[in-house]
Amino acid sequence: MNDVERFFEDQEQYCHQLSTLYERNSTLQCPPSFDGLLCWPQTNSNEMTSLPCPPKYVMGYYNLQQNAVATKYCNSNGDWYTNIEGIRWSNYSLCTPPSGHYITVITNVEFSQAEFGINCSETLLKKWLPIIKTVAKIGYTSSFIMLIIALIIFLLLRRLRNSRNRLHMNLFISFIMRAFMAILKDWLFVDGLGLAWDVVVDGENTFIKERNIWICKAITSLWQYFIVANYAWIFIEGLYLHNLVFFAFCAETSTITIYIILGWGIPAIIVGLWIVIRLILEDTLCWTTHNDPSLFLIIRIPIMASILLNFILFINIVRVLLIKMKMSVYLQRKKMQYGKWAKSTLVLVPLFGAHYTIFIGLSYHKDRHVELIWLFCDQLFASFQGCFVALLYCLLNTEVRAEVKRAWKTQRSRRGVDSWSLTHRNVTKILDSRSRIRSLNNNHITNTSTL
Numbered sequence: 001m002n003d004v005e006r007f008f009e010d011q012e013q014y015c016h017q018l019s020t021l022y023e024r025n026s027t028l029q030c031p032p033s034f035d036g037l038l039c040w041p042q043t044n045s046n047e048m049t050s051l052p053c054p055p056k057y058v059m060g061y062y063n064l065q066q067n068a069v070a071t072k073y074c075n076s077n078g079d080w081y082t083n084i085e086g087i088r089w090s091n092y093s094l095c096t097p098p099s100g101h102y103i104t105v106i107t108n109v110e111f112s113q114a115e116f117g118i119n120c121s122e123t124l125l126k127k128w129l130p131i132i133k134t135v136a137k138i139g140y141t142s143s144f145i146m147l148i149i150a151l152i153i154f155l156l157l158r159r160l161r162n163s164r165n166r167l168h169m170n171l172f173i174s175f176i177m178r179a180f181m182a183i184l185k186d187w188l189f190v191d192g193l194g195l196a197w198d199v200v201v202d203g204e205n206t207f208i209k210e211r212n213i214w215i216c217k218a219i220t221s222l223w224q225y226f227i228v229a230n231y232a233w234i235f236i237e238g239l240y241l242h243n244l245v246f247f248a249f250c251a252e253t254s255t256i257t258i259y260i261i262l263g264w265g266i267p268a269i270i271v272g273l274w275i276v277i278r279l280i281l282e283d284t285l286c287w288t289t290h291n292d293p294s295l296f297l298i299i300r301i302p303i304m305a306s307i308l309l310n311f312i313l314f315i316n317i318v319r320v321l322l323i324k325m326k327m328s329v330y331l332q333r334k335k336m337q338y339g340k341w342a343k344s345t346l347v348l349v350p351l352f353g354a355h356y357t358i359f360i361g362l363s364y365h366k367d368r369h370v371e372l373i374w375l376f377c378d379q380l381f382a383s384f385q386g387c388f389v390a391l392l393y394c395l396l397n398t399e400v401r402a403e404v405k406r407a408w409k410t411q412r413s414r415r416g417v418d419s420w421s422l423t424h425r426n427v428t429k430i431l432d433s434r435s436r437i438r439s440l441n442n443n444h445i446t447n448t449s450t451l
Helices: 003-021 111-116 122-156 163-188 214-246 253-281 293-324 329-337 339-362 368-395 398-450
Strands: 047-052 069-074 102-106 199-202 205-210
Touching (some): 122 368, 122 398, 163 368, 214 253, 214 293, 253 293
Antiparallel strands (some): 102 205, 199 205
16 A cells, blocks of 8 residues: 555544544534545534645645645535535645646545435436536527527517617527526536536546636626626516506617616626635636635626516506506507517516525525525526527417518519519520521521522
8 A cells, every 4th residue: 555545544434433432512513524635624614714725745745835725615504515415525726736726526425425424415416417417508509499490580580679679689699698608517517617628537536637728718708797687687577567667768779779788787796896806815726616705796696686676666667557558558559569578578577486486495495405496496597598488479479470471482482583584584595595596597598598
């Protein structure tokens, strides 16, 4: 047995000893855990524990700083911190190898419970996370394809390029880019943490070679931007309908331009602020994890605010429309102008607002079963909502379908006219050729007779 193997065995045995002595009590604590390199002792919730970096001969670690340590965070629910994929990880960023790289180990999520008999729910994660990821892949791919088709229809049919559909097109683009970035990130990243060329898989353990590369951080930043932009455009659609009901000027071109600027500009400000905070306070990995969950509130709070505001707008719109239905004939005529638009949008607002309002509470629940239910529902709606938007605003929309049929008939009639014109020209050319041949023959006969 070499020194490295002996080190791992000692750490594993030490963790086993700690686990046999570990007893759950009224105080929330994270249990002892071996992450593949070090044995982490039990830690109180909401606390960061630290251990000296592994020796130089272990996985190339080298302590360039005096008293440098690795860290691991215990969440408020008594579970070790995990990334968005549900995978535990430890921060070895201060344990820098001579090459200038450092490595972060991602924990074997089943190690402690299977080896030490600790009663935890990580098996649920291993069972359901692949299913949730598969559902999300199918949903995002379906949404991407259907939204591309819907966007092409709006771009090709000029008669559909009004102010209302300009907003729809921007909404489509936000869903398309959100789906594209989700698919791209899933394809390029390993376990949602790092790019494939920065990952080393050693048996059951996975190691991320952190090189502070800007490419993966740029991908993560764009991914976050289009998520925020997508929620912003859902809110813009609700705000547009609200102003359409209460104000007459909201459909003007200048006002639509303001909506477009807000829909793309505000998310840029929010994500830009998040990028600055990450660079200053937590520039680790590819920014897909948070040692300090409060940093992610910079993005989460605006999203939650847009969800709640959108739901409030929906309630107010329904109330006003019910009142206006009982009012004068003039208002009834006015209501007919935006009746179809209101009907489609009123279906959209609760579809993408009400369920998120419920999920906000579930996302903070400490029970792992509830968290899994929230994660499944959230990914299901988030990935397939692009399909609903494409169907609602374009593919199943009566006005759009009628315009597509009209354009198709017009194109066919033009082809018919063009075909008839071509045939007519060909026939004319043939007749002209025959006339010329006859004329030449007659001239030849006349000349022969004269001779």
